[in-house]
Amino acid sequence: MQLVLEKRAERSTFIALASPVLAIALTLVTMSIFFLLLGKNPVTALYVYFIEPLTDSYTLMEIAVKASPLVMIAIGLSLCYLANVWNIGAEGQFLIGAVTGSWLAVVTNGTGAGPWVLPAMLVMGALGGALWAMIPALCKTRFGANEILTSLMLVYVADLILDYLVRGPWRDPKGMNFPTTASFDPVATVPVIMDGGRLHAGVIITLALVVVVAVMLGRSIKGFEIRVVGAAPRAARFAGFSSEKLVVFTFAVSGALAGLAGIIEVAGPVGVLQPGISPGYGFTAIIVAFLGRLNPIGILVAGLFLALTFIGGEGAQISMKVPLDLTKVFQGMLLFYVLACDSLILYRIRLVTAKPKAA
Amino acid sequence: MSDQGPVSSAARAPLLQAIGITKLYGTFLANDGVSIDLYPGEIHALLGENGAGKSTLVKTMYGLIQPSAGELRWLGEKIELSGPSDARARGIAMVFQHFSLFDNLTVAENVALGLDGKESFAAMSARLAQVSRDYGLPLDPKRVVWRLSVGERQRIEIVRALMQNPKLLILDEPTAVLTPQEADQLFTVLERLKGEGRALLYISHKLDEVKRLCDTATILRGGKKVATCNPRAETAASMARMMVGAEIGEVRATTARATTVPRLLIRDLSMAPDDPHGTYLRNISLEVFGGEILGIAGVAGNGQDEFFSALSGERIAPYEDNVIIDGHAAGNLSVTQRRKLGAAFVPEERLGHGTAPRMKLSENALLTGHAASHMVKHGFVDRPATLKAVDTTTRTFDVRKAKRDPEAASLSGGNLQKFIVGREILREPGVLVVSQPTWGVDAGAAAVIRQALIDLSSRGSAVLVISQDLDELAEISDRIAVMFHGTLSEPIAAANATREKLGLLMGGASPETATVEEVSHAAGA
Numbered sequence: 001m002q003l004v005l006e007k008r009a010e011r012s013t014f015i016a017l018a019s020p021v022l023a024i025a026l027t028l029v030t031m032s033i034f035f036l037l038l039g040k041n042p043v044t045a046l047y048v049y050f051i052e053p054l055t056d057s058y059t060l061m062e063i064a065v066k067a068s069p070l071v072m073i074a075i076g077l078s079l080c081y082l083a084n085v086w087n088i089g090a091e092g093q094f095l096i097g098a099v100t101g102s103w104l105a106v107v108t109n110g111t112g113a114g115p116w117v118l119p120a121m122l123v124m125g126a127l128g129g130a131l132w133a134m135i136p137a138l139c140k141t142r143f144g145a146n147e148i149l150t151s152l153m154l155v156y157v158a159d160l161i162l163d164y165l166v167r168g169p170w171r172d173p174k175g176m177n178f179p180t181t182a183s184f185d186p187v188a189t190v191p192v193i194m195d196g197g198r199l200h201a202g203v204i205i206t207l208a209l210v211v212v213v214a215v216m217l218g219r220s221i222k223g224f225e226i227r228v229v230g231a232a233p234r235a236a237r238f239a240g241f242s243s244e245k246l247v248v249f250t251f252a253v254s255g256a257l258a259g260l261a262g263i264i265e266v267a268g269p270v271g272v273l274q275p276g277i278s279p280g281y282g283f284t285a286i287i288v289a290f291l292g293r294l295n296p297i298g299i300l301v302a303g304l305f306l307a308l309t310f311i312g313g314e315g316a317q318i319s320m321k322v323p324l325d326l327t328k329v330f331q332g333m334l335l336f337y338v339l340a341c342d343s344l345i346l347y348r349i350r351l352v353t354a355k356p357k358a359a
Numbered sequence: 360m361s362d363q364g365p366v367s368s369a370a371r372a373p374l375l376q377a378i379g380i381t382k383l384y385g386t387f388l389a390n391d392g393v394s395i396d397l398y399p400g401e402i403h404a405l406l407g408e409n410g411a412g413k414s415t416l417v418k419t420m421y422g423l424i425q426p427s428a429g430e431l432r433w434l435g436e437k438i439e440l441s442g443p444s445d446a447r448a449r450g451i452a453m454v455f456q457h458f459s460l461f462d463n464l465t466v467a468e469n470v471a472l473g474l475d476g477k478e479s480f481a482a483m484s485a486r487l488a489q490v491s492r493d494y495g496l497p498l499d500p501k502r503v504v505w506r507l508s509v510g511e512r513q514r515i516e517i518v519r520a521l522m523q524n525p526k527l528l529i530l531d532e533p534t535a536v537l538t539p540q541e542a543d544q545l546f547t548v549l550e551r552l553k554g555e556g557r558a559l560l561y562i563s564h565k566l567d568e569v570k571r572l573c574d575t576a577t578i579l580r581g582g583k584k585v586a587t588c589n590p591r592a593e594t595a596a597s598m599a600r601m602m603v604g605a606e607i608g609e610v611r612a613t614t615a616r617a618t619t620v621p622r623l624l625i626r627d628l629s630m631a632p633d634d635p636h637g638t639y640l641r642n643i644s645l646e647v648f649g650g651e652i653l654g655i656a657g658v659a660g661n662g663q664d665e666f667f668s669a670l671s672g673e674r675i676a677p678y679e680d681n682v683i684i685d686g687h688a689a690g691n692l693s694v695t696q697r698r699k700l701g702a703a704f705v706p707e708e709r710l711g712h713g714t715a716p717r718m719k720l721s722e723n724a725l726l727t728g729h730a731a732s733h734m735v736k737h738g739f740v741d742r743p744a745t746l747k748a749v750d751t752t753t754r755t756f757d758v759r760k761a762k763r764d765p766e767a768a769s770l771s772g773g774n775l776q777k778f779i780v781g782r783e784i785l786r787e788p789g790v791l792v793v794s795q796p797t798w799g800v801d802a803g804a805a806a807v808i809r810q811a812l813i814d815l816s817s818r819g820s821a822v823l824v825i826s827q828d829l830d831e832l833a834e835i836s837d838r839i840a841v842m843f844h845g846t847l848s849e850p851i852a853a854a855n856a857t858r859e860k861l862g863l864l865m866g867g868a869s870p871e872t873a874t875v876e877e878v879s880h881a882a883g884a
Contacts, residue, residue: 011717011766219740220740221725221729224725228722231717232711232714234708234712235714235715235726237673238706239727240693240729240730
């Protein structure tokens with residue numbers, strides 16, 4: 001008896017949709033085992049993680065606030081991954097977007113500048129993220145450098161740049177030496193759209209982007225180009241699509257979206273530029289992108305789910321005394337299971353009973 | 360060529376018998392009670408259109424699949440093959456149509472992976488060199504496979520099979536990529552193997568070849584055996600009739616073609632290859648007139664791929680007037696721009712080059728149609744238009760498929776090729792460049808494709824056909840040029856292009872010295 005992977009004639013649409021569900025189920029089972037090993041009741045723990053946050057309007061809003069940057073970054077990344085371009089550095093692009101956008105908030109701070117500041121900040125943030133993403137993109141097209149390594153390494157550079165700025169030139173003089181800029185002026189702040197929480201206008205931008213990218217991918221020739229380059233590079237070249245231009249394009253778009261998410265986060269929920277503005281959004285967004293089938297609508301659902309694990313994880317930390325890092329373990333596990341289950345889209349598992357060799 | 364080897368007339372006990380082989384895939388009957396007897400010292404042809412069940416039958420004999428019903432008998436004794444290694448252990452070897460080679464490994468490493476023996480790598484390499492020399496199939500064991508031409512890759516498969524010293528050798532369309540001389544050499548090898556008392560099962564679409572080489576032929580149609588016959592007593596037409604169950608329309612040449620101005624002009628094109636082991640193109644000049652089909656013959660790997668990508672624009676030529684399409688200097692233009700000038704291209708590889716295998720046919724229509732076929736409006740894809748293109752192609756070229764818009768990879772080779780060629784022809788291109796239009800395509804589909812090329816040219820288009828199938832070129836071309844080591848010979852009128860003359864040019868002889876006396880000499884080169 002042995003298990004064999006057998007190639008399917010056509011990709012299975014059913015499995016493509018069922019795979020994330022299966023992966024979530026497997027993650028829940030593994031999580032339960034972990035909780036048992038930690039001496040906690042798994043049922044209570046899963047309730048705290050996944051149900052409790054949904055029972056309260058404040059935490060529901062918090063889920064949307066957390067999901068917003070995840071979804072925005074992930075739809076950008078999905079374009080890269082569909083085109084077989086491996087941007088792993090969205091975290092860095094997020095931070096640089098936050099920095100370049102904040103620059104405007106810092107220099108206009110207290111000058112009584114008009115309402116143009118916030119839109120200009122958003123543009124600056126997107127531009128900053130896109131430019132930061134150009135570094136690995138051009139290194140790849142010019143020198144053939146592996147974009148996985150370069151984009152990932154630039155995350156740490158971005159982190160240090162942010163750190164330097166808030167400890168040095170941009171530090172709030174009245175900030176008691178804390179590494180943070182002064183609180184942004186109201187004209188440099190993303191407005192809250194619902195009372196009793198932090199739900200801000202950035203969520204609306206994210207939803208709009210989901211629609212725009214969904215239409216772009218499904219209907220436009222650019223979306224087709226992205227999918228062909230990823231699925232069959234030689235056929236794409238035959239079609240007249242340049243994979244090099246697409247590397248630049250997808251990096252630019254994903255960098256811009258990550259940068260935009262960064263400046264919205266800083267100008268919205270956080271309100272100042274400081275270290276630790278991201279709980280790893282740029283990395284978690286990779287999981288969101290794959291869990292969401294690299295499809296904007298799927299990513300919206302996946303983003304909400306992962307936001308739930310962030311909120312639930314905080315809840316579990318407080319009420320059950322489990323370490324916050326456990327959440328990251330589960331997120332990583334989820335990606336692992338999704339990728340494993342995805343092999344079933346093109347292959348089926350079959351149990352083969354080996355026949356005895358005829359004498 | 361003797362009719363019956365001495366061994367086969369003496370020993371009339373079958374080596375391998377397949378009795379009532381039935382194979383069900385879900386509800387689809389791939390084989391329906393097929394019986395076949397293979398004798399030692401006999402070359403047995405297996406004929407049938409794509410989808411007739413030939414592959415299923417030979418895969419059963421090679422242990423790759425288990426039959427749903429029926430049995431195999433080896434020397435009269437019932438056997439069950441648990442897998443290919445079991446088949447190989449008994450002395451059954453197979454050369455597949457689709458090569459099972461690892462591109463990043465060397466020739467010797469690939470052969471080592473396919474052998475079950477325990478001999479050392481060095482000894483195996485030496486034996487590989489020996490066997491390849493003995494049978495006139497030269498191979499360098501140390502070369503990496505991705506650098507080899509299709510023809511050389513096939514040689515590896517054949518040598519690998521021969522190294523197992525098989526009692527039964529199954530060959531799936533082995534001559535598709537060979538020159539006539541190479542094919543003749545292969546036939547010599549096969550005759551020799553037959554003389555050594557081995558059984559051979561030979562799958563081919565080339566009926567003339569089967570008539571010439573094979574002692575017995577079994578014909579399949581729709582999973583059932585239609586007949587077992589003596590191919591020498593049949594005509595190619597009568598066998599084709601049995602294969603398709605109807606008359607195949609003869610490809611008819613158009614009469615009185617107006618040859619007007621050159622629509623495709625290649626001027627002194629010299630180009631270095633991308634890959635250091637590719638072929639340099641050297642001073643290629645060629646005129647293809649509207650209303651004619653110009654054939655380019657040549658052994659695989661003599662620069663055809665490089666030439667094709669220079670024409671299609673997948674690679675940009677050094678000077679803009681290296682390639683002129685309908686009077687426009689196009690050497691520096693992209694694929695899309697060349698398509699907009701009215702050019703169309705059909706590459707050799709169907710899956711992965713001509714189509715994205717895992718995308719739907721409508722998306723594959725868009726693949727080349729986005730440039731100039733009104734399928735894109737303001738940057739958005741007109742989906743109904745792409746589906747309509749699929750429907751039109753399906754209707755016009757009789758593309759058979761399970762549903763309206765399946766993935767490209769789910770179509771059979773012949774049907775996918777009809778789709779790809781049809782996709783381009785329906786755009787009514789002024790210039791069409793086709794590489795290997797009918798490689799691995801069944802007789803019915805090949806006739807449809809060739810007729811379509813002829814019809815296109817008779818409507819005034821310039822058609823350039825790169826092919827290794829000389830019969831095909833003879834059938835459809837007006838003039839034929841030969842590619843050798845990146846150079847192109849002067850085209851000769853098809854009427855004067857004898858197999859001998861072309862064969863010599865394919866071996867590198869200059870046209871003046873290409874005389875019949877040198878055939879044997881060049882064939883050995």
